[in-house]
Every structure is written in structure tokens, then in C-alpha cells.
Amino acid sequence: MSDEHEIEAAITAYRAQLEAAAEIGRSDLAEIEDHLRELVRELRETGMPVGAAVVEAAHRLGEPAALAREHARVRSAFGAKLSRARAWSATALVVIQIGLALALFNGPEIPVFFVTTLVLPAIVVIGLAARLTWARALIVGMSSYALLEHVIYLVLLRNEVWGENPWVTAAFMVISLGTFAFVAPWRRGEITQAGAALVVLFAAFSAASSSFGFGYTGSLDVMLLPYAALSATIISGCGIVLRARWAAISAGAASVFLLGCWLQLADSLFDYDSSWAIRGALLGTLGLGVIAAAGTAVLSWRTARTKLGTLRSVLS
Amino acid sequence: MPRAVRSPKPAERIAKDLIAASATALVLSILNKGDSYGYAIIQEVRELSGGQLEWSEGMLYPVLHRMEDQELIESFEERGENGRKRKYYRLRPDGRRALAEERRQWDVVHAALTKAWRTA
Numbered sequence: 001m002s003d004e005h006e007i008e009a010a011i012t013a014y015r016a017q018l019e020a021a022a023e024i025g026r027s028d029l030a031e032i033e034d035h036l037r038e039l040v041r042e043l044r045e046t047g048m049p050v051g052a053a054v055v056e057a058a059h060r061l062g063e064p065a066a067l068a069r070e071h072a073r074v075r076s077a078f079g080a081k082l083s084r085a086r087a088w089s090a091t092a093l094v095v096i097q098i099g100l101a102l103a104l105f106n107g108p109e110i111p112v113f114f115v116t117t118l119v120l121p122a123i124v125v126i127g128l129a130a131r132l133t134w135a136r137a138l139i140v141g142m143s144s145y146a147l148l149e150h151v152i153y154l155v156l157l158r159n160e161v162w163g164e165n166p167w168v169t170a171a172f173m174v175i176s177l178g179t180f181a182f183v184a185p186w187r188r189g190e191i192t193q194a195g196a197a198l199v200v201l202f203a204a205f206s207a208a209s210s211s212f213g214f215g216y217t218g219s220l221d222v223m224l225l226p227y228a229a230l231s232a233t234i235i236s237g238c239g240i241v242l243r244a245r246w247a248a249i250s251a252g253a254a255s256v257f258l259l260g261c262w263l264q265l266a267d268s269l270f271d272y273d274s275s276w277a278i279r280g281a282l283l284g285t286l287g288l289g290v291i292a293a294a295g296t297a298v299l300s301w302r303t304a305r306t307k308l309g310t311l312r313s314v315l316s
Numbered sequence: 317m318p319r320a321v322r323s324p325k326p327a328e329r330i331a332k333d334l335i336a337a338s339a340t341a342l343v344l345s346i347l348n349k350g351d352s353y354g355y356a357i358i359q360e361v362r363e364l365s366g367g368q369l370e371w372s373e374g375m376l377y378p379v380l381h382r383m384e385d386q387e388l389i390e391s392f393e394e395r396g397e398n399g400r401k402r403k404y405y406r407l408r409p410d411g412r413r414a415l416a417e418e419r420r421q422w423d424v425v426h427a428a429l430t431k432a433w434r435t436a
Contacts, residue, residue, distance in 0.1 A: 031354060031377060031403050034396075038355040039373070062374035070378040074385065081385045 003050045010054040011036055017064035027190075028071060036061055077243060077305075078133035078195035079185065090139060090182035091129045097146075097175050098125070104168060108212070112230065116209045120234070128183075134241045134314070136183050137195035141202025143180035149206070150176065152284065156277040197240050197247075197299035200292050204254055205233045207289020210282075211261040225264055229257035233293065240300045244309025248301035255293035262286040329370050339371075339379050340388075341422060344407065344415040347389060351406040353396075354380065380405060388414050 011033055018029060039057035044050065061067070082090070098121045105117060124142075127135025150173050185191040191199065208229040232254035239247025266283060346352060346360050357380075358373050383389045388411035396402035407415070 027403065028377065028381070030401070032374060034353075034400060034402055035355045035358075035373065035377075037400075060373050062372040064374075067374040067377075070375060071381070074378045074381045083387055 006050050007037075007040055007054060010040075010058065014058055014061075014064060018068045020068075032061070032067070076133045077192060077303075078137045078198065079191035081131050081133055082136050082183065084131065086182045087128055087131045087136070090136075090179050091125055093175050093179040093182070094121070094125050094128065094139060094142075097172070097179065098122070100168070100172065100175075104165075110212075112209075112212055112227075116205075116230070132314075133195065134198060137191055137198035138202060138237075139179065139183045140185065140191065140195075141199040143176050143183060144199070145202050145206055146176040147173070147180060149285070153281060156281045192303070193299055194240065194243060194303035197251075197296050197303060198237065200299065201233060201237055201240065201251065201296040203292035204251070204258065204289045204296060205230075205237070207258055207286050207292070208233050208254065208261070210285055211258070211265065211289075222264070225257055225260040229254055229261055229289075232257055236293075236296060236300065239309060240296070240303075241314055242309025243303065243305040245301065245304040245307045246309075247304065248297045251293050251297035251300055255290050255297060258286060258290045258293055262290060330365075330368055335369060335371060338369075338422075339376075340383065340414070341418040342369075343376075343379065343383065344388065344411055344418060347405055347407045347411070348415055351392075351404045353402050353404045357405075383411070386410070 014036060015029060015033060018032065036057055039060055040050075040053050043053035043056055048056065058064075098117070101117055105113065124135050124138050128139055150169070154169075208226065211226040211229060212223070232250050236247050236250035236254055239245075239250055262283060265286060342361055342364075343357060346357050352360070354373075354376055358371060358376055361369050361371060380389070380391075384391060384405075387408055389405045390408050391403050391405050393401050394404055
């Protein structure tokens, strides 16, 4: 084996041990790897043979398992902590957004919407202001989804959207864009896989909560699937924050329920005198939700720490 | 480029607790002189202490990242002389204030010990 190969093999092995012991962001891994390379170079300059230099460098850097655990304590489960300036700027924008959404709310007045437009957002906003990283991940999901939704609706339903209240639509877009700019993971590895599960979950949550608005009839047999889908996404979100394995089961169930909503909606849409664009937008939203919930199930299963979860991760 | 300093015998090393306690002050002081990166900071600590402050090198990173979270320092990426991207750290205004406070506290400890030993 040539010297270069030996060094590369040793570095790959060290990285693998770090990754196995705890979750480490890619940029943190790259930083440690850079250090390892510098150490090997320095030791070889003193005349040490490659094999010994690699062993000594790994020894000086420290036990990979201990190092990874220490990292995991600082870097929280869902990604890097936002700076105060970014967290509080985003908080202010999200508060405005919630206020606007409440003021303009035009869905059926049922307790579910009280939960989805006020209670849950309020909890996440408090989390964001406290710089908790799961709240940041959820806000990344919320703002990027809001932007996507606006763009799609603007393309598909230009007249309906602009016709109603163009200034409000424009304001919503600007605020979502601003929020996104403050919370987005601009650097590699700023959001972990567990955080990504929460980002993706938001599309499922939006689909579930809008499935109420689409076909609200008041009768339980029609609304059973939307209720089930919404509960499953919310429960899954709690599970991910706790880093529990059951979160994945709940997300999987949400995906199935959303698929049920999709079929129900596809069936009933033809009773309405709605345009193809509206049908397309509604079915697209739900379809995206089905895929997002399935993706959340995979991500949350892979990143769960324990079966039942731990309360400590709520404060990370 | 700094040369490798041979590790002193265990008995000559500084106790772990003391290393942990002084880590923040040392990092702040080094970054106060100019932006730096992990490996170079370790080298500097070793040189400053004549090889007596021997850190478990990997443990520097959690310290740096915690200080980053506390907004004492911030990181930025730049290509190093080897062409690879490298993460550098620089002091933030809060870090400068924290350094002043650390200095004040260490001066008090140092002065107290010096006095105590002079009269012993």
C-alpha cells in the first residue's frame, strides 16, 4: 500500500468511527479530518514513518467515540443553533405571518383550525425565540413550503389569487421569503437528518390541514380521513422532537391517511364546478403531502435515538 | 511552521480540570491576535505553554463550537495553503468583552496565588 493510500484509509476509518458513535454534521467532520491530515503531515516531517504517524495522529486527536459524544452535546440533534439576531428576526416575521393568517382566515370555524393556525404555531414561535433547533427546522419547513405553495398557486391560479387581495398575497410572499432567509441552512450540515425530517414533515402537515378546508362537510364519515391524517402528522412531529422511533410509524400512517384523502378528494372533485387548475393544485398539495409523510417516516426512523424517545432532546 | 513539541511526561502535564477551565480564555486570547483555525490554535497553545498544556486535540472543536453558539466567536470558510477549504474562527464583540472579563478574573487568581506563595 502506498503512503497516500495508507493515510486515506486511516482517515476514512477514523471518520467512520466518529460517524458511528454519534451524529456529526458534515462540516464538523471535515474540520476534524483537516486536523487529522495536518497532524499526520507534521509528524511525518519529523521523520516518523507513515503507519506510526497515522496512529499517533489519531491518538492525539482523541478517542473517536468520546469526541463524537462531546460534539453531539454541543451540536444539538436537529442542527446548529441560530444566532440570536437571526432567531429573533425570524420570530418577529413569523408572528406577523400568524397574525395575518388569523386575520384573513376563511375556512370553516372549527376547533381544528384553532389548533393548526394558533396553538401549534405559538408553540413553535416560542421554541424559535428560545433558539431551540427543532423549532428552527420546523420554521425552515414552514417558510420554504409557504414560498413553494405561493409560487405554484400564482402560476396555476393567477386570477383567483391576485383577484382577491393582491397586496396581502405580496406581503405574505415577502414575509415568507424573509423568514426563510433568516432560518435557512446556508451552510452545509447546518441541519441534521433529524432536522430534515421536521422540514419535510411540514408539507404533510400543510396537506393534512388543507384537506379540511377542501372538503369540509361537518359529517364525520367524510372528515374521518382528514382528522386521522392531521393527528398522525402532529403526533409524528412530537415523536421526531422526542427522537422516538414511533414517530416513523405515525408518519407512515399519515402518509396512508393522506393517500386516502387524495382518493376521496379526487372522487368528489368532479361534483364541483371547479377548474382543472384548482383540481390540480388541490390534488398536487395532497400528493406532495403523501410523499412528504413517507419521506418523514424514513428520515425519522433512521435518526430516532430510542423507541420511546427522550425529553432531553426537546430542549436541544 | 511550528515544530512538533515532544509531549512532556505525564507528571509534568497540567491537570485536566485546569486545562478545561482555561480553554475559553486561551482561545479568546489567541483569536484576539488574529483569525485562526483549530490545528493552528492547538499549536499556539502548545508553544505558549512550552508544551505543558497538552490538550486532547479533538476536544478543542466542541469548545470552539460552544463558543460559537454563545456568539463569542464566529466561523468562516477559506481555502487554506493546501487548497482545501478550511474553517477559520474570528472574535466577535461579545468575545472581546468576555476576554476582558476572563483577564480580570485570571489576574485576580494569579495575584492572589502569587501573594499567598510569597508570604508562605
